[in-house]
Amino acid sequence: MVTMNLGDIATAIGIPEIAVRLILTLFAAQPLAIVYRRLVVDRRASPYVHHAYFTLTGLALSYFCYGIAVVNSLVTICSTYVLIRLAAALNRPTLAPAAVFLFSMGYLLVGYYFSSTDSYDINWTTPQCVLTLKLISIAYDWSDGRAHVDEHVDDDLQKRPIGDLPSLAEMYGYGYHFGSFQTGPPFPFKRYRMFTSRRGKFGVDIPSPGRLPERQLLKGILSLGIHSIFMIYVNSQTLQSEPFISLPMPLGYLLCGLFGFVFATKYASIWLLMDAANVWSGMSYDTDKEKHGSVTWDSMTNILPYNLLFGTNMMTLIPSINIHTNQFVLHYIYKRLRFLNSKTLSQLGVMMFLSIWHGFHDGYFVAFFLCELPFVSAERHMMETFSPYFQSSPVLRYTAAFIGFTEKWIVWGYGLLVFQLLHTERVMPMWRNLYYLPHIICPIIWVMGSPMKRAVRKLWPLRSGGGGGNKGDETNGMVKKRQ
Incomplete structure (x- = not known):
């Protein structure tokens, strides 16, 4: 035997x-x-x-x-x-x-x-x-x-x-x-x-969650299967291989987007499986006071797959993954740094905590300080400038959504390279082949952000009631809290 x-x-x-x-x-x-x-x-x-x-x-x-x-x-x-x-x-x-x-x-x-x-x-x-x-x-x-x-x-x-x-x-x-x-x-x-x-x-007696835990379990298994298949072709070894490093720049960025997706499926599988267990146990049970006491089961949810996959910018992606850790740093780190009297310093404090919490590898510090923070900040500048104009017609809305969706995965995957490979020297050949474009574009947006916004408003004045910024991000479509 x-x-x-x-x-x-x-x-x-x-x-x-x-x-x-x-x-x-x-x-x-x-x-x-x-x-x-x-x-x-x-x-x-x-x-x-x-x-x-x-x-x-x-x-x-x-x-x-x-x-x-x-x-x-x-x-x-x-x-x-x-x-x-x-x-x-x-x-x-x-x-x-x-x-x-x-x-x-x-x-x-x-x-x-x-x-x-x-x-x-x-x-x-x-x-x-x-x-x-x-x-x-x-x-x-x-x-x-x-x-x-x-x-x-x-x-x-x-x-x-x-x-x-x-x-x-x-x-x-x-x-x-x-x-x-x-x-x-x-x-x-x-x-x-x-x-x-x-x-x-x-x-009260905790009600039955119906088929929700089975659905979450199946989503977790599906995510795990997708991750396992793609990891055969997109992993730490292939990312550092000569064929990838020598790819033409457009294909290199597309592979960054694919890597970002593969990375997301790993955590989606983990937290969907945990969500299924927490719903089955009843620990996720809650009541929504805004809906007259209706039962909800999302209190232990740590990932929103629909938002993660189909959101059209990084500002919808980041709050959709590792939700409870985000809430922890908001409540116990960011808000405790109020004495600094500066949102920027508080954000830097959060980035420092998250970097150290993950470990000593320099890739964590680069990922949080030189990727996530500047990339999200630059994206916010662009959305504050152009988002109101995207609402004037369905064509512009869908065009903006497609551009934002593509940018989200490519830029996120680009930044995650150093997070996955742990050391800056490992990722530098890849970033060099990609001409460091996200890192070059971000400072330009910061410097030109305010003058560009004033110039755009002057050339194309907004009509009365024609929109007002990106609050809630109108271009990403309404996404559901519990998928």
Whole structure:
């Protein structure tokens, strides 16, 4: 009898064994969610049963992937609990966020230092970076709850502060929650607490989500299949190969767009699978007050595939992917930098945090500071100037949409090259062959943006009521929140 282990299977399909293990844990989350819903949620079990289920299943999945390295997450969760308790004992709640931030980020960076290589790594730091965001958010939410003591009795989940100290059981359950531990999303602790204790809007019997989790699961499998096929032809090796580097410039940019699409399908598959598990478990359940209490299931959604695929500019693409991490940096980084009195400095602070959070490779810093920030800024300048004119006829609207759609994928893929390859020297031959056009065009737009806008307004005055900028981006068509 011929037997094959995971290593043999990984070798046969051409991917690392650790990647196979990670994918299997994402699929394992589906039956775990169904069992959790039937045996724990629907039976209104004690909160401690919820915490124990999440802790034990999360530990098992983590051990399956990373072995004894699971001790790192055990240590950081317990240490965060001790730091918050110490701040409470000293009656200095504002110490908790600073202490937990420094400890969690320091632990993660030490882990990067000792475990990272010159390629994209999947190891214990992969879930640890998500856990870091979760632990930082708990410390801030508790500190904010102490500063505004009335917030903790508010059932509105849009308000994150918590009034009571988290228990160690809660923190382990939240940290190892199988629908978010491995790859995110880093959802608010208050949602976890209220769901497991069945308080507020979770006090009712959670309704059935119908066929929604099956649809999300099928979308995730489809995205994974598309990614697996295209990765055979568009991967780190082919991007650095001589045939690609020597491509004519137009074909090089088209391949950048294809790479951006392939990159997106990887994360779409991961987060759609997680979304299916979270809907199945009931954790995604919410009610939309603006729609008279109608049930929604998008509270744990971390990617909007329709927006991502068909949005017509980078300003619709970026908010459509890794949604909860974007919300984290908005709430816990950007807004905490108000004392700088400068949106620009706050944005730079966000870019610095995201770069360091991803690791020490210089490609991360280049991707955030020299690609995402300038590219989005230049695009915004252009849209503020020309977007009102695109609304004057359907032909112009569709033309603008096509141009924006093409630009989005090409420029995003161009910037992602350095993010994927990790080091600037690896991407320079490709960018050189592409004549650095995005990096050259952006400063020109910044310098000429205001004079160009005044000249355009003077030559083609806007008619009364003829539009007013790009708020909401009229050219991208209305996209749905839940696809």
